[in-house]
Amino acid sequence: MPVEVLEDGRKRVSAPLFDEDVRALHAGDVVLLSGAVYVARDAAHKKLLEDLDAGVPLPFDPVGQIVYYAGPTPERPGNPIGSAGPTTASRMDRYTPRLLELGLKGIVGKGGRGPVVRDALKEHTAVYMAALGGGGALAALQVRSQRVIAYAELGPEAVRELILQDLPAWVVNDCEGRDFYAEATAPWRRDDRLPESFRAGAKAPLD
């Protein structure tokens, strides 16, 4: 089952995801990612889109799949992977809508997404999740295996297939347009102490 609700309310998520699975994930949900995800970050995304423009088939079929923004470090002998934490997702904003159009259903990174991506997640019924920033060594413990599947010349930025077992993350942007970062921080924001440009409703740098 692609989305399995555990007794404590957490949701175990495995690709392939269909629209109904994505709709079962809501901003703020704690998820455990299991099974196959595709690792790609800046350089790989650039190449993926160049391939698309050139009519070259992608190294993996994005339909229903999950992409994890990371660039793992080399593994020590006996370990499947080195550090494997998430990287800042907003740098991939320019590439994301294209992959969502092709059927990608889940993304894992860290930090907020811009309005274009938030709208595209809604339009294409997809979900953006955040893993623990700064927790690369912990994340590595949830990786069972890795396999480079494309662009090996990119080294740590090559596209990899990772098999995960319960990598913790949380849903930030769901397919209904909710933004958990905005919701979680609003009650704590002290607009009375902030200059106008930093208050709620001010144009965010990404917007």
Add this chain to the structure above:
Amino acid sequence: MVGQPNPDPKVAAFEAELFELCNALGIGPQSLGGTQTVLAVHVETMATHIASLPVAVNIECHAHRTGTKVI
């Protein structure tokens, strides 16, 4: 020095002001909300040529890649 305010009271006041403002944002750990967004702010100053006013900001990985500042 870590854990100590700048010895210059003017700079120390600036550190305190920035600290208050950062935590008023309510971002909190991992941007999940809270009173603690920064643990400390340290400002170091050095004299420069009058025509150049370099400013360097060092923080942890994510947030200020997307920051903007009007000077």
